[in-house]
Amino acid sequence: MAINILVGGQFGDEGKGKIISHLALHDKPDVVARGGVGPNAGHTVIYKGRTYKLRQLPSGIIYEKSRILIGAGVLVNPEVFLKEVEECGVKGRVGIDFRCTAITSAHIVEDSETGGKIGTTKTGCGPANIDRVRRTAKLVSEVPELKPYLTDVPKEVNSSKNVLVEGSQGFMLSLLYGTYPYVTSKDTSASSVAADVGLGPTKIDDVIVVLKAYTTRVGNGPFVGEVSHERAVELGYAEYGTVTGRPRRVSESLHWDELKLACEINSATMLAVTKLDVKFPSCKGVKKFEKLPKEAKSFIGEIEKKLGVPVKFIGTGADAEEIIDRR
Ligand code: IMP
Ligand code: MG
Numbered sequence: 001m002a003i004n005i006l007v008g009g010q011f012g013d014e015g016k017g018k019i020i021s022h023l024a025l026h027d028k029p030d031v032v033a034r035g036g037v038g039p040n041a042g043h044t045v046i047y048k049g050r051t052y053k054l055r056q057l058p059s060g061i062i063y064e065k066s067r068i069l070i071g072a073g074v075l076v077n078p079e080v081f082l083k084e085v086e087e088c089g090v091k092g093r094v095g096i097d098f099r100c101t102a103i104t105s106a107h108i109v110e111d112s113e114t115g116g117k118i119g120t121t122k123t124g125c126g127p128a129n130i131d132r133v134r135r136t137a138k139l140v141s142e143v144p145e146l147k148p149y150l151t152d153v154p155k156e157v158n159s160s161k162n163v164l165v166e167g168s169q170g171f172m173l174s175l176l177y178g179t180y181p182y183v184t185s186k187d188t189s190a191s192s193v194a195a196d197v198g199l200g201p202t203k204i205d206d207v208i209v210v211l212k213a214y215t216t217r218v219g220n221g222p223f224v225g226e227v228s229h230e231r232a233v234e235l236g237y238a239e240y241g242t243v244t245g246r247p248r249r250v251s252e253s254l255h256w257d258e259l260k261l262a263c264e265i266n267s268a269t270m271l272a273v274t275k276l277d278v279k280f281p282s283c284k285g286v287k288k289f290e291k292l293p294k295e296a297k298s299f300i301g302e303i304e305k306k307l308g309v310p311v312k313f314i315g316t317g318a319d320a321e322e323i324i325d326r327r
Helices: 016-027 078-088 105-114 125-134 144-149 153-158 190-197 229-235 256-265 294-307
Strands: 003-008 031-034 043-047 050-054 067-070 094-097 163-166 206-212 215-217 249-251 270-274 311-315 323-325
Touching: 003 016, 003 190, 016 043, 016 163, 016 206, 016 270, 016 311, 016 323, 031 153, 050 078, 067 153, 078 144, 094 144, 094 153, 105 125, 153 190, 163 190, 206 256, 229 249, 256 294, 270 294, 294 311
Parallel strands: 003 163, 003 206, 031 067, 031 163, 067 094, 206 270, 270 311
Antiparallel strands: 043 050, 215 249, 311 323
């Protein structure tokens, strides 16, 4: 029984969906609640041969007994939400906080026209948050199709004992702590994600920061150690955006100073390292730490030493079950 938060430590696309799906299946939370920005996110979950590409719903949906909630801080695109609810067959167990801001087509048009310099996802998130601050935003309670889903998320979350909260994007895209102005339209740290779903700081048991074994970034802005797309393909690190389809920019290195800051500002108690099998192909599908090759073990050791936080989860493949859980 615990209230845990999971956030990204890099530029998004760390593989949060994969770790969350393991936690949901393994820890069996009563509630899986999504914080973070909105449908600019793209989480991929692969389980029992099915691939889910989620932008609006939490990745924890694959644990079928959990209540699924979207917190007040999350922007909701009604069309995207309704489509995912339909595709995932979660109609009876999903709720949206009645205070959420709705993304309108005008927001998407504005983002497409003005987001070029930052390289936004053009999903309308920035303009919708601007409207929220201007106090002119449309709320989900004004969208008739969403009426059946409206609920009081803080009330539900605070009365549950086993809650998994998932953030979106990553620490280095935070409006406060990221590479401003090349950032998303909101802070992405665990405290903000907690507030998004209505949890106060003393309620949180563990904060899990997820990092990928190498670094990727989509959109513009500074990026230390960037390699060419050709080199990324050679390394096997080439990836394409879930939401935008854009090739992701790739850096071979881990950005230690930023990761240290991510651990500090998120008060990380555990780390999850994903895509170890991409960096070291012989790790594919390994489920016990002892079975990892020597170089992979020392890589994990280096991360723990440099960041001072234990690596409790290691992703060794795309499927939710390809994971080492060291708790
Ligand atoms: P926006 O969040 O769409 O306004 O985009 C701002 C910046 O954040 C751009 O560089 C986007 O590529 C990046 N971004 C937003 N959401 C994600 C995500 O889920 N993964 C990776 N990058 C993201
Ligand atoms: Mg993503």
